[in-house]
Amino acid sequence: MSPVSLSQDYFSFFGIPRKLSVDTADLQSRFYSLSRKFHPDRFARGTVADQQHALDATALLNDAYRVLRDPIQRAEYLLAQEGFDIGEQRSKNVPPELLEEVFELNMLLEETPERDELERARTKFQSMQAETDEELSSLFESYDASEDRKVLQGIRGVLNRRRYIQNLVRDVEKALAQ
Amino acid sequence: MSTFQIDFGEQKSPVVGIDLGTTNSLVAVMGPTGHPEIIHAPDGSRLVPSIVSVSETGELLVGAAAADALLTHPERTVYSAKRFMGRGIHDVQHELEMFPFRVADDSESVIHLQLGDRLLTPPQIGAEVLRHLKEIAELHLGQQVSQAVITVPAYFNDAQRQATKYAGRIAGLEVLRLVNEPTAASLAYGLDKRKEGIVAVYDFGGGTFDISILKLHDGIFEVLATNGDTHLGGDDIDHLLMRIALEDIASEWSENISGNQEAVQLLRRAVIRAKEELSFVPAAFIDLVYHGKTYRRELPRDVFDRLIAPVVNRTLGPCRQCIRDAGVAIEDIAEVVMVGGSTRIPLVRQAVETLFRARPHTELNPDEVVALGAAVQAGILSGDVEDTLLLDVTPLSLGIETMGGVVSKLIHRNSTIPASATEQFTTAVDGQRNVLIHVVQGERELVKDCRSLARFDLKDIDPVPAGMARIEVRFLIDANGILNVTARDVRTGKEQSVDVKPSYGLNDEQVEAMIRESYEKAEEDFRERQVREARVEADAILAATEKAKANDAWFNLSNKERQAIDGAVNQLLVVYNSDDHTLILGHIERLNQATVNLAENMMNTAVRGALKGAKIDDLG
Numbered sequence: 001m002s003p004v005s006l007s008q009d010y011f012s013f014f015g016i017p018r019k020l021s022v023d024t025a026d027l028q029s030r031f032y033s034l035s036r037k038f039h040p041d042r043f044a045r046g047t048v049a050d051q052q053h054a055l056d057a058t059a060l061l062n063d064a065y066r067v068l069r070d071p072i073q074r075a076e077y078l079l080a081q082e083g084f085d086i087g088e089q090r091s092k093n094v095p096p097e098l099l100e101e102v103f104e105l106n107m108l109l110e111e112t113p114e115r116d117e118l119e120r121a122r123t124k125f126q127s128m129q130a131e132t133d134e135e136l137s138s139l140f141e142s143y144d145a146s147e148d149r150k151v152l153q154g155i156r157g158v159l160n161r162r163r164y165i166q167n168l169v170r171d172v173e174k175a176l177a178q
Numbered sequence: 179m180s181t182f183q184i185d186f187g188e189q190k191s192p193v194v195g196i197d198l199g200t201t202n203s204l205v206a207v208m209g210p211t212g213h214p215e216i217i218h219a220p221d222g223s224r225l226v227p228s229i230v231s232v233s234e235t236g237e238l239l240v241g242a243a244a245a246d247a248l249l250t251h252p253e254r255t256v257y258s259a260k261r262f263m264g265r266g267i268h269d270v271q272h273e274l275e276m277f278p279f280r281v282a283d284d285s286e287s288v289i290h291l292q293l294g295d296r297l298l299t300p301p302q303i304g305a306e307v308l309r310h311l312k313e314i315a316e317l318h319l320g321q322q323v324s325q326a327v328i329t330v331p332a333y334f335n336d337a338q339r340q341a342t343k344y345a346g347r348i349a350g351l352e353v354l355r356l357v358n359e360p361t362a363a364s365l366a367y368g369l370d371k372r373k374e375g376i377v378a379v380y381d382f383g384g385g386t387f388d389i390s391i392l393k394l395h396d397g398i399f400e401v402l403a404t405n406g407d408t409h410l411g412g413d414d415i416d417h418l419l420m421r422i423a424l425e426d427i428a429s430e431w432s433e434n435i436s437g438n439q440e441a442v443q444l445l446r447r448a449v450i451r452a453k454e455e456l457s458f459v460p461a462a463f464i465d466l467v468y469h470g471k472t473y474r475r476e477l478p479r480d481v482f483d484r485l486i487a488p489v490v491n492r493t494l495g496p497c498r499q500c501i502r503d504a505g506v507a508i509e510d511i512a513e514v515v516m517v518g519g520s521t522r523i524p525l526v527r528q529a530v531e532t533l534f535r536a537r538p539h540t541e542l543n544p545d546e547v548v549a550l551g552a553a554v555q556a557g558i559l560s561g562d563v564e565d566t567l568l569l570d571v572t573p574l575s576l577g578i579e580t581m582g583g584v585v586s587k588l589i590h591r592n593s594t595i596p597a598s599a600t601e602q603f604t605t606a607v608d609g610q611r612n613v614l615i616h617v618v619q620g621e622r623e624l625v626k627d628c629r630s631l632a633r634f635d636l637k638d639i640d641p642v643p644a645g646m647a648r649i650e651v652r653f654l655i656d657a658n659g660i661l662n663v664t665a666r667d668v669r670t671g672k673e674q675s676v677d678v679k680p681s682y683g684l685n686d687e688q689v690e691a692m693i694r695e696s697y698e699k700a701e702e703d704f705r706e707r708q709v710r711e712a713r714v715e716a717d718a719i720l721a722a723t724e725k726a727k728a729n730d731a732w733f734n735l736s737n738k739e740r741q742a743i744d745g746a747v748n749q750l751l752v753v754y755n756s757d758d759h760t761l762i763l764g765h766i767e768r769l770n771q772a773t774v775n776l777a778e779n780m781m782n783t784a785v786r787g788a789l790k791g792a793k794i795d796d797l798g
Contacts, residue, residue, distance in 0.1 A: 032398050035567060040657045041355075041559055041657070044354050045559070055654070062593065062596060063599075
């Protein structure tokens with residue numbers, strides 16, 4: 001096997017353009033054919049060097065596929081590549097537009113909430129999440145067209161908000177499961 | 179270390195597929211027609227009971243012979259050893275009371291079982307079963323077998339996988355791949371049909387439960403998610419029935435037999451028989467006859483179902499979680515493949531049908547389908563099976579301990595393997611030479627709720643001020659689901675040495691010692707066989723000589739010749755009990771020499787007699 005460079009970024013490893021919108025069906029078929037090419041199963045009787053390369057290339061392939069097929073992880077990856085600090089759990093500041101929601105939910109969880117109250121909260125947060133997803137996909141398109149760093153800045157803000165909404169959904173679901 | 183030499187020559191040595199099960203084990207190989215086949219032993223049997231026993235003379239019995247020994251010498255016999263693979267004593271404390279064998283002290287991180295005067299770890303017991311299967315395969319194939327694919331429960335953690343790999347090495351097998359059992363089963367089912375779509379595999383065996391959901395597409399078997407319980411299986415049903423029967427017996431016989439292992443094992447057999455019958459008939463009996471006393475209890479299926487419902491229900495939680503993790507809707511799952519002996523139980527089939535709203539597939543023998551799939555994977559690795567590729571996942575998240583005993587997850591569960599993650603570490607104190615990384619597996623937030631996997635010691639770090647060191651550590655889960663850790667000093671680019679201290683299971687040195695021991699044992703066994711064969715030969719020549727003394731030819735010998743023969747016989751008798759087979763063979767040869775004349779005379783007498791006989795016949 002001719003060794004493939006393992007220092008490429010995920011997009012070029014998959015041979016796709018460096019864009020935030022990705023055709024997932026195409027990505028999957030590329031994933032399958034690259035798997036057939038690199039997988040350690042194909043080199044079980046090969047040399048030690050071939051086996052090691054197969055292992056490293058397939059690990060990279062799998063890591064890349066995991067990131068690229070998920071819009072959020074894909075955007076975070078591209079942001080990090082572009083030098084943005086995406087500091088996942090590090091920024092503890094609640095986005096100001098969510099302060100009210102966070103406060104209300106905490107109040108609700110402190111008492112013994114009724115089931116339908118929790119379900120209402122869940123529906124609300126889920127629709128907020130859907131809104132941010134739509135917002136993101138239009139920002140993705142805008143970035144792909146312009147490659148404007150200012151758009152990336154905006155995406156970073158929305159991703160941060162989305163993470164908080166996701167935490168709210170998680171907290172409500174935890175309360176519902178109890 | 180290269181204990182095993184791989185032959186890269188023209189002639190391809192066969193790679194076998196092995197299902198190392200809790201209750202039974204099997205070996206299979208790709209047949210000439212491109213279909214996997216179970217290899218049967220010379221007596222026609224296919225299943226090898228995963229039982230090992232140490233006889234009173236210290237010999238190891240495996241399989242059916244050991245299953246018999248379980249009734250006569252339960253305290254020297256191990257079954258279900260797979261439940262102890264890669265585990266410590268605290269993990270299995272509560273179930274040990276149901277097992278006849280004794281666990282030795284010092285079983286904190288590796289369980290040691292005391293069988294007679296031998297102390298064996300679960301990998302060594304697994305190795306005996308593997309060695310037995312290897313011999314069966316070699317007999318059948320007429321050539322040496324040194325490479326294998328071995329299956330493991332999908333939900334096995336790192337330590338359990340390592341233990342299984344070690345078992346292979348101790349048995350003299352290079353383990354080319356560990357394959358998850360449900361995935362292997364899907365290979366056996368999906369090979370010919372070129373199936374497409376989402377498939378679930380429900381694998382309920384003797385000791386473990388797995389559920390896997392796969393996407394099949396153009397020969398690619400992509401596992402989307404897996405879940406399970408490595409301590410849930412038919413054994414639990416047996417134990418449930420045994421507890422009830424033991425209580426019954428205690429009140430009926432006014433005698434508690436739970437300490438009597440011989441009686442307990444007889445009861446275990448009776449309980450298993452009743453359980454198995456109940457898959458086909460509406461009622462069965464648990465029958466025990468022991469020392470003239472009898473116990474008989476009727477077990478109708480509805481009572482049985484009620485009893486085992488909690489065990490069966492324990493499989494449903496992992497199923498639901500697996501469906502969620504796979505990101506599929508129940509309606510998307512076209513088929514459910516049933517694997518493992520416990521899926522013969524009607525209640526289990528019913529529960530699966532209800533949950534998945536799909537008719538379970540039971541066309542292939544649930545005991546054999548995993549081994550068949552292992553053979554297919556062996557065919558993939560040896561290049562005999564083309565266009566088929568298995569993409570499996572890691573069942574448990576991998577993380578490291580951070581401040582306050584919190585887990586920072588690096589590789590999430592259900593990530594396709596091989597998978598990797600890279601983390602940078604630094605030092606907290608000026609001149610610090612070591613950094614210790616504690617790696618855990620599990621889904622919980624706190625270290626104490628996860629399974630400790632190992633501690634990796636980054637050694638000989640260049641002494642620099644606190645916070646200046648930059649050690650990049652790469653965590654890589656390979657295609658076997660086993661973690662490999664490498665480290666690099668970012669500033670110097672040098673490889674950083676890493677010392678591994680597994681929390682459970684054996685370390686490399688212990689495995690090496692066991693491999694050596696197994697070779698020595700094999701040598702010892704070989705020597706013993708040579709001695710035994712020499713004695714058999716000695717018996718034959720001594721008997722023949724004794725018989726010859728009644729022949730006319732004996733009396734035709736000179737005194738000197740007769741004395742020489744008597745002398746050689748006496749000398750052979752003196753060395754007969756020696757452990758040195760060459761000594762025995764040497765004296766057999768001397769007796770042979772001494773009796774050349776005698777044999778010749780006897781031959782002549784015989785020929786004369788024969789000629790005489792012939793003449794008489796002619797005349798007659």
